[in-house]
Amino acid sequence: MTDIRSVTRYGSRSYRPAWGAFLVVALVQACYGAGFILRSSFVVEGRRYFCLFDDAMISMRYASNWANGQGFVWNAGERVEGYTSFAWTALMGFCHLLPLSPSGMCLLVQLLGIPVLWSCSAATVLLARSCRLMPAVACSAVVLSGTYYNLLFFSLFGMETGLLTALVTWGQARAAHAVRRKEGSTWSVLWLGPALLVRPDVLPLAPPIVACVLLTARRYRRRVLLGLLVAALPVVSHLLWRYEFYGQWLPNTYYLKATGWPIADRIGSGLIQAQWTAGCLGLAALFVAAAATRPKRWYVIPLSCFAVSIATRFISVGTPGLWTASSSRPSRVYWCWPHRVFTGS
Template identity: 25%
Template sequence: MTKAARIGLGLGLTVLFAFGAWLTWDFVIDDAFITFRYSEHLAEGLGPVWNVGGDAVEGFTNFAWMLWHALWSALGADLVLVAKVTSLVLGAITLVMLLRATEGAGSVVAGLAFVLFLPTYFHANSGLETVAFAAVLLRLVIVAVRVIDEERVFDWEPPLLLLFLGMLRPEGLLAALPAFAVWFWYSRRMPVARWTTVIAAAVGAGYFVWRWFYYGQLLPNTFYVKFGNLEAGAEWVVTTAILLAPLLLLSLALLVVAGLWFKGGLFCLTVVATWLPYALSGPTMDYLHRFAYHVFPVLCLGAGIAVAAIGQRLAATAVGAITVGWVAVAGATAPDLPLIANYGSDLQRAHVAIGRGLAEADVPEDARTLAVSDAGAIPYYSDWQSIDYIGLNDEAIAHGADPTEVVMDARPTVLMVTSYQPGIPDRKYGLNVPVAIAGYEQVGEVRMREEYWQNVYVLPQYAPQVRAALAPKVEEAQRTHDPGRYDLTVDRWLDRLTGR
């Protein structure tokens, strides 16, 4: 491929990437606000805690991501905007890395597969660390590939990338292990490689010991709630394998290509190491294949190298077209796309509006207490002391305590109950709802989308104040964001984009 062709390809892919970012700009996931809450408390000098003054609990799994946003919070920045811009910049860098690490038809396939996979843009705008994790892992794999090709690399870089992956998510250490092992085997005699590895290991160990003593648990609290479902893990593997079948097959094909089998082994082992924790646990909140996406750019790289190795141009074109087409269609037909495509707007008119209303309620500071199942935007925007009765941010519930007893013992001023139909359920996320709301007054029934409501219950002495603050915020949000439309359809998303 000529230099002009590579520049043209890069510009075309950049336009597609920018268009995808625009299409999904209003999306943000509720879980991101959990991390933002910890970041803001840290920026305020109160520590990375869920409730100020309460027991420290690690209700997030992305320590480095939390630190990054704490820095920006200290500067007064909008954390949602920071998260989006950070991920989109890293997504653009990922595209550049893919183009630079491949040649000819391989660059076309790797680049197109990446930019035409619609979930890429939802993950970039979600507020979570998904794209950052994928970008760092890809960079580490590319360094290992360069070492295999006997090209010069910076020997301080892999230990730094390993440390960063482990601090982005705990399972990042496992995902990084194959590429790091390849680099270290080739570079082990280099003094810089040895001492930077020792430094990274010391810093990582120090971080682990600190968080163990600070939070009192070996793993983040969320691991004790979300992980352990082997049956769901097996189903996840099958679904993921079908989704990314051409990318997986092309990476596997490298194992039988002379001169490329070592790279193929690296890609395959990276996929196994990255997906193993999810295969053994059955991840929850896996919207648009979020956890599979961690290694998606690596698979794009493997597919690009495999296509470039096909000697016959017509065959390479056919294989590349099938691969890119499959990935594009699979991403655009994901079963949960209608829900996710409208999620940002729905979150604004329910959870964000409720949180902002509570923040303005004329309730004394010592009475600003809340119990929720959706521990994201509502606690973040209200900044009330919050019980997360799913247990993501509550150690007792995560380790088996009865949510009903925890909530009743705390007797929070506001109790949020999620329901999938008008009215209240008998039990929700382990909470015995009729028992828990006894003595409370309902002041709001806020609809988020089809078959999803947030019911707001308040202690009688504070019900008028909460109702007065909540009602105008909710009414304004319901008028502003897709008024009157709650259908989970791609059409609603497209109508919103076109201003209809």
């Protein structure tokens, strides 16, 4: 009876404050997003123009050429994969089917970042509920993640950061739910398919999540295997298409950035990145673990993903074309993000 009470202690009604925090954060994100988009635009000869982050603008050119029937190319007839995210570039391609000017297209992509941020916050509530965190901790998680400057900046500047964050957070929530119920679930691994099409960075997260779900499941393990099979279909299809279209199995940026760099320098830069990530996220992970009333086995999923994120940060510098980072300089944390946007300082 003790275990049953501990599992049902925080029911769905207990997380109403977390959903209330989500609504407040969503309103703040909408207002902040409007100010961010306006402040990032510029006026030339009395006309206002909107733009995206440099990587996003590269993806926009690929998307425009694809929408015009030239394929995913930078220049017509030259097949070189230079975009960051296949799925995000494809989404931009569908946006280019609308009769909008280039500036209007950039504005549309920036506006899409606002509902993407909402989905990140909603997925955070689901993850907190799946892990049975205290409602106060769930509210804190929604507020802290929903106001994180780097997530806001890149999502509102046309990058795929928010979409990937939403997919990974939602996937961890479904996996934690499956582990808590001790049964396999197709949805606990199905999200890996679209997430890998957004960024291959998700790959190191797959083994611990799949292992946790399979090892704790007392029934329905075949559902997990079915989910993996379905998730692998679009990934394998994209891999084969890349080789057929570009003639390479990996992105072109991997071959450009991972060659000509001594392995000792890669390891050193990777250690710097790993230490920085551990310092930024370590205290938060320990706080969540300590604030939980009675830690259960399903906490191994978010904590394992945290550990893998440290390892991924280390790997990212060693293979910058395949992973996220290509610089050893730590990212700066902006605590006063509203002041920076609305004052321009």
